[in-house]
Every structure is written in C-alpha cells, then in structure tokens.
Amino acid sequence: MSTAQDRKNLKPKDYKSEIKPIWCPGCGHFSVLSAITKALAHLGLAKEQVALISGIGCSSRIPAYVDTYGFHGVHGRALAVASGLKAARPDLTVLTAGGDGDGFSIGGNHFLHACRRNMDLTYIAMDNEVYGMTKGQASPTTAPDWSHSKLTPHGTGIRRFQPAAIALASGASFIARGFSGDPSGLARLVVEAIQHPGFSFVHVLSPCPTFRPEQRAWKQQVHPCDLETTDNPIDAAHAIQSDDGRSLGIFYIESLPVWRSEKAAQRSLSRIEQEFLV
Amino acid sequence: MNHSYFTPHENAVSITITGSGGSGAVTAGLVLLESVARAGLYGLMGRSVGPQIRGGESAAMVRFSSQPVDCPGDRFDLLVALDWRNVLRFVDEIPLDERSLIIADPAAGDAPEALTQSGAQLLTLPIKEIASGVKGGRINMVALGAVGAVCALPPDAMTESAAHTLAPKGDAVVAAATECILKGYDSVAEGRSFAAAPRPERARARWNISGNEASGLGALRGGVRFVAAYPITPATEILEWLAPRLEQLDGTLLQAEDELASVNMIIGASFGGVPALTTTSGPGLSLMMEGLGLAVASEIPAVVVNVMRGGPSTGIPTKSEQADLNIAIYGFHGDAPHLVLAPLSITDCIATTQWGVGLAERLQTVAIVLTDQSLGQARAVIDPPEMPLFTLSRQLADQPTDPYLRYRVTAEAVSPVTAPGTADGIYTGDGLEHNERGAPSSIAADHLAQLEKRQRKLEGFDYGKRWAEIEGEGDICLLTWGSSAGVVFEAANRLRAQGQTVRVLAVRLLAPLRTQILREAIGTAQRVLVVEQNHQAQFFHYLNAQQALPPSAESYARPGPLPIRPGEIVDLVQQGGDV
C-alpha cells in the first residue's frame, strides 16, 4: 500500500500505463486520458483504490491506458459494471468512461437509471457525435442532417439526444461539460466530479478527426457557460436547454441522498438457517 | 445425497386443496405441509395458480410419506374443494380415480362431472355451516381439519402448525383457526381415514423449505454477498428471500433496471472480489448471455440461478419445463467454456447452488444453475441438511509476481487473480482477447493460449463424485437431469419392487460433461432411456453430440406444463423397447 507521502509525489504520467493507445493521431480521447491522469494526480489517489470501468468503442479503450484497476466490458454496460462494483466495494473510487454510442444508445437505459440511483460514481462520456470504432455511423448525439454515413445518407432526420438535459431529468446530482481541447479545464471538472458525493456526469466534447474532421472547429465554438453553477434544477434546466451544446462548465450540483447499501442488525448464517426448522 | 429417494408408492398420500381467490386453499396447504413435518413425516407441496395476478383460483398439492418425497405421485387420493369455481382449470393436473375421495360441501353446489366421472367417491361435509358456527371461522381451516381426520394426522400437529403459520395475523385468527380445525376433524366419522396412510412418527427436527429459498441459502453458504436483482416469475422468491438476509450478513442486494444490468452488476461486484450472483428465468437468461460471455472471457466468477419455466418467449411463466438446457450450454457466442449445473431436488438446490458458487469462484468462470418452477416454487419437509465440506473459493493473489500477469497460463490453467485494493496487483479485466499481461491482443498465439487455458481449467478439474447421483445396477439405465430426477428415482424403485434391475443416473454437472465416466456408468445396460421435461429432447441430443450414449438409447422427452409422473416412466419401461 502506498503511503500518502508517496502519493503526493505521483505525477500524472505515473497514472499512465505502458500500453500505447490505438487512437488515431489528433483524436480527442488522448486529452481525456491526460485530464483523468491529471485529476488522479491532483487528488493523490492511491492507484489500487481506483477503478476505471468502460464499455466498447474507441473511447472505451481508456482503462488499459490508465495505471489503476480497470475493466473493459461489453458495449453499453459500463455503468452497470461500475454500479455493481461500487455497491460491493464502496471504499473504491469508481470512474466510468465511454463514448456517446456506448452511453446514450446501447447503454441509454443504464444511463437513466445510474442518474436516478445517484451512486457515488463519476461518469465521463466522451462525445464525438459519431461511432468511431465502427467507422463513422450516426450516434444519438449526431445532428439530424449529418449525411456522411452510408447507413443514413440523407441524415438521420431525428432529433439529437440531449445528454445534459436527460441527466438532469433523470436525477443526476452533478452535471458538467468539458472539452478535450482544454485538458486542464477538463481535469478540474473531473476533480470536482470525483469529489462530489453522488452520481457525477461529465459530458466531454471529444472530437473524432477521422470521421468528423469538421469537429476541429469545436476549438473555436466552445465557450464558458453564462450561468453560475446552480443547485436549482429549474435554473439548470433553463441553462442546459437554452445552450448551444458547446458551453463548458458545471451546470448543476445538488446534494441529494446518495445510494448506499442498507445494513440490518447482523446475524450469523447458522442463525438465519434456524428459520427453516419446524 | 444423504437421503434415499425411496418413496414407496403405497406409503405416500397425495392431497389437493382447491378454491377460488381468497378461499385460502394455499394457506391450508401450507399448514398441512407443516403439520406433516410436526407429525414426523416428510412432504412436498406444489401449487398451481391461474393466470390472474391476485385473487385467482389456486390449488395446493401436498404429498406426504414416512420417507422423503421428491416428486408428485401418479394420482390424488384426496381432493378437497373449497368451492367449485374454475376448478376445471386444474382437471388435467389432478388425476383422480375410483380409489380417490372428494370432500366437498353440498352448499357449494354439485361436483363437476369432469371430476366425478373419474369414479372418485364423494364425502360431503357441511364445511360452510361449521365455519359459520365459529367466530371468525374460515372454511379452509374446517376443510383442513377434515383432511387431518381422513389422513390420520394428529390434531395437535395441525393446530400447532396453524398457530405458527397464522401467528402474524393475530391471536383471534389463530383461535378461530384452531377451533375450525378441531371441528372439521370431528366432522369426519370414525373409520373414514385412509387405511394405508403413513402413520405419524416420533417427531424429529425437520426443515420446511422451498426450492427458491434453498437456492438462496446455497448462495449464502457459498459465500455470495452481492446479488443483483430483476424480478421474474418463478425466480423472484430467491431474491425476496435474499434481500433482508444479505443486509444481516453485511452483503448487498441491488435492484437492477433490467437483466443486461443485473448480469453486468454482478460482474462488477465480482471484479471487486465479492462473490456475486443473480437469478432469473428464461427471458432474462436470454438477455444475460452477452454479459456471461464477458465473465467467461475476463475470467470473473459469476453465477446465475435460472429457474426454468415454460418457453420459448414469455411462454408459461407459472409452470415448469426443463427447456433452457440448450441456451445454458450453447447460448454463448465464441468458444466459451463454463459450468452448467442442475439440482436434483429441493434439498439439492442448497448444495448444488453452493457448489456452483464455489466452482465459479475457484475456476474464475461462469456457473449457470438450472432449477425450475417445480423445484423453486414448491416446498418440502426435509431432514436438516448438513453443511457440505467444500473448500472451493477464489484464490486471491495477495502478493502477485512482478510483473503481475493476470492472465498467466499456469499448470492448473487458473490464472492468478487480485482484487482492487491490492497494490501490486493492478490490472485491467477485459473481454477483448488479451495476452497474459491483460493487454488487448489479436495475435493468434495469445488467442489460442487463452482459449486453451479457459477450456483446460474446467476440463482438468477434479469434480469428484458430485457430478451425478448414481443408484442401482441393472439392465435398464434411466438417465436424467435436474428436477426430473425425483420422478425417475421413484419409478426405478417401483420397477425394482416388480423385480426389474434398474440403474439410475441423474446428472448434476451438465457442463463440462463427464463424458467418459458417464459412458462407464451406463456400462452395458441393455436399455438406456433418457428422461427430461421438454419438447425437443435437449438433454438426449446433447448426450448424443458428446457421444455419451449407445446407439440404441431412447428418449422420453415431454414438455410441461404437466409434471412427469413416476407411473409414466414405469409404463414406458414395461412397454419394452418401443418408446
């Protein structure tokens, strides 16, 4: 077990594993990785007390690149794995990461219920408005008129999924948006998210230059959100709904009851077994 | 198995109590079962309900004997009708004959012809009138008293059982029930009791437990301390039983949003080092398959108790069938070795679930435990089961080697595993193929090494004698699995009583199949008959695919919802090789 002193000396690079990412050059996910390791170093968390859980996608490859415990599961189920882990091991700091397809399409139901359950988890959704790993299909956050996928050559024609609005409506108690082009700002959000007791949702704009080269312009489009962080869901809803989807910052922090495993007066199993006796 | 399945046909009595919603048929059945225990006997209670969620008709079916009871009988000795409304729904399930007795109240109308044409005798009693003579009196308790008299059960055993069962409803209810039972008892004239009823014995300690409770207990005995839950008939009672007990054992039950979540939640908890289990039935198992494949590949222990019901799709949720064998064995994509186990009785739900947990933990794999509605939702009076001496648990590497190779190929093919919190044991669990270090790899040699390791750790393990229950020697070999075992053991005993030599082979460990030992156990039997409760002969085809059967082996596969009865098997064997 590392001592607190050892941990103080840990640098962000000490939280990186020796495995080289498979990501394309210029992929936004590199900076999310940096932001996470910066946040862990800032908090001085013991590596063995942290677990990073993901699903499937380019973004979901991230656990192998971080030198903490990790689990790379199946597509869409990261939040379920993370919830089981946190419920069984409340002593751990549990982070979850993955893409917009992973979290909002195939894993959409888990997203709703993880927000509602308000476990002390941090969820970092790396949104590039496309399915990167499967080579460029529309995701739930893709604009309806984006016509560059063979599956939807006329665009999807359907409204975009609004991650922050849905998180708010579903009961998440911490909602923020960051940008991978600003890893220091993102690291600060991740630090706050980890420190927040309850479910923290960090929506990260993380460009896919390979399938969405136009996202390079995000750098110019992002801006700080106009409103102060609020604990009032109505104000937060207003800020999120009137937003252009490119504003950055923490929209909402509320202190809500955090899920915990209930305990009763303890009994031994042999005592419990007595109840079957006639 | 430490109790014999020997249940002489003549020494068992089968009773059904039927009634429409609110008549209390099931409560009467529960009290009757406990009375049997207090009388020093053994019993089994199944129930049948209509499709309504609440308040529909129901039938309690109790069979008792001086020997353990592990299956329904061929026929019913006694039918007690609390009323006749909708009783016809159960006609198929309650075979009567001219030796049967029907107890009913003329005030409830005439017995339907579909029942009386069996030739059963009718005993009329003024049940309603007796009940109305007792303040707060109820017909189900009067009827129960009459059952006690006909079956020569001691009145004390009945009133004590009623007092125990009804205690939560208050003293007045208990007092009324007691009076009704005694009056019902006295309403049956002397000499009307069954001549051959098993006689009460000196009472000994017994357990009264359902199959679903037994599976829950097996999980706890196996060390499970995390359960993810999504309700489904007929598995929900396992979760309901576990929820408060896990709280008492410093464990956790987490209700999931669906089975995709529940299976992944147990993977998360188990990755955290806590033995974890979920329960479901067919539709839920279908949803879990991808997650179970992840547990196989990432070598995270995970256990699913699948309580089978009639399928496919929503099928017949409240009735039993052994039709999920194929999905349990073959439902994974890729080459995914794992364990499939099936308890052979309600009692065995305890040990086999515990064994499943232990093996999954020890071998870092998935165990699917196949019980079914006929075990799960039935209750039995059994001998208190001993704690089996398993020493199966996850072998955590507290001080892993440097560098730590999570997926190292070892001599016994079980890789060193750590749990988060272990400083030198950091790794990333992965369903993506990986090398020994755990880094993603699509290199042929890595894939082969990991495939081979995951197969070898299961194939090479010494499962001991528990893989099957083998009884008798003979020219006839009856092969079966899971809940059908009870019926087959009883049929074999009857055949033996008729001078046939019969061997029974009831398989508990379905995957990996102990093919070689199974072949040896079949030996040179002249006739091999494979018995199971499904339409497609899933077990028979599986055994054939494994080349475990001689070419002449015959299949007896019959779907639910009606239970297979021992007489069916006896008849088949007696008919000769023409099945």
Ligand SMILES: Cc1ncc(C[n+]2csc(CCOP(=O)(O)OP(=O)(O)O)c2C)c(N)n1
């Ligand atoms: C059950 C299942 N369906 C489909 C896939 C194929 N698949 C892999 S990743 C992916 C989408 C990835 O997109 P996203 O989550 O947005 O992550 P990104 O690659 O863009 O980072 C899909 C559809 C899969 N692995 N599993």
Ligand code: SF4
């Ligand atoms: S495809 Fe897109 S998301 Fe995937 S690694 Fe390349 S740039 Fe990143």
